[in-house]
Amino acid sequence: MTVGDRIPDILGKDQNGNEIKSSDYRGRKIVLYSYPKANTSGCTAEACSLQAHKAELEAAGYAIIGVSKDKETLQKKFADAQGLEFPLIADTETTLLQTLGCWGEKVACGRRTVGTLRTTYLVDENGIIEKVFTPKEIKTKIHAEQILKYINEK
Numbered sequence: 001m002t003v004g005d006r007i008p009d010i011l012g013k014d015q016n017g018n019e020i021k022s023s024d025y026r027g028r029k030i031v032l033y034s035y036p037k038a039n040t041s042g043c044t045a046e047a048c049s050l051q052a053h054k055a056e057l058e059a060a061g062y063a064i065i066g067v068s069k070d071k072e073t074l075q076k077k078f079a080d081a082q083g084l085e086f087p088l089i090a091d092t093e094t095t096l097l098q099t100l101g102c103w104g105e106k107v108a109c110g111r112r113t114v115g116t117l118r119t120t121y122l123v124d125e126n127g128i129i130e131k132v133f134t135p136k137e138i139k140t141k142i143h144a145e146q147i148l149k150y151i152n153e154k
Contacts, residue, residue, distance in 0.1 A: 001100050006127050007032065011065065012096050014087035015075035020065060022127045029062045030123040031147060034102040036116040038070045038078035038088070046118070046140040051084050053144035060151050061125075067091050067100075068116055106135075122147065 001007065011020045011032075022030070031050065035043040050057070050064050057064060067089040068075070075088040089096060094116075097103035102119040105112055120133040120143070131150060139146060 001121070001129055002132060003129050005129050007121065007123055007129065008096065008099055009127075012067065012089040012091050013072065014089055015072055015079050016087075017072060018087070020087050020089055022123070025063055025123075026127070027125050029060075029125055031057060031062050031064045031120060032067065032100075032123055033064070033118075033120040033143075034067050034097055034100065034116050035118055036068065038068060038074050039081070042118070042140045043068070044078075044082060046138070046143050047078070047082055047084055049141060049144040050086070051082065053148060054085060056148055057144065060148070062122070062147075062151075065089065067096055069094055069097065120147065122150070 007022050009021050009023050011022060014020050035046060037043055054064060064086040069091055071092055072090040075090045079088055091097050094103050097116055102117045104117055105114055106117055118135045118138050120138060121129050122131040124130045
């Protein structure tokens with residue numbers, strides 16, 4: 001998916017078993033971010049960056065939603081361990097990841113694999129993608145700052 005596309009209504013179930021729908025966020029903007037694996041260094045840095053700037057993102061009208069292929073139980077452990085106060089979708093079948101276009105081939109340590117491509121979508125109040133941060137653009141430790149800079153400059 002790219003700028004101008006509407007995200008799906010049913011996003012999936014979060015770490016607490018709650019169904020997350022984009023329609024539940026109508027009138028609010030969303031930071032929808034995909035990450036490869038809970039409890040890994042890069043994914044933890046990114047999630048903690050977003051959590052640390054959650055109040056600023058909310059003040060700008062954004063809710064945060066994460067998504068990875070991890071099971072609900074791992075998502076719950078991750079959220080609890082890091083004090084994350086936002087939904088983490090457990091997309092074990094990669095349905096949402098594939099729909100968004102952030103599931104595919106990547107190269108890590110010289111090996112080609114298929115998996116989650118770290119991507120962030122900024123979604124407007126109507127469920128339309130307004131900005132996409134690609135894997136090469138995202139700096140995990142300061143990702144929330146990157147998002148806030150974009151928001152403040154537009």
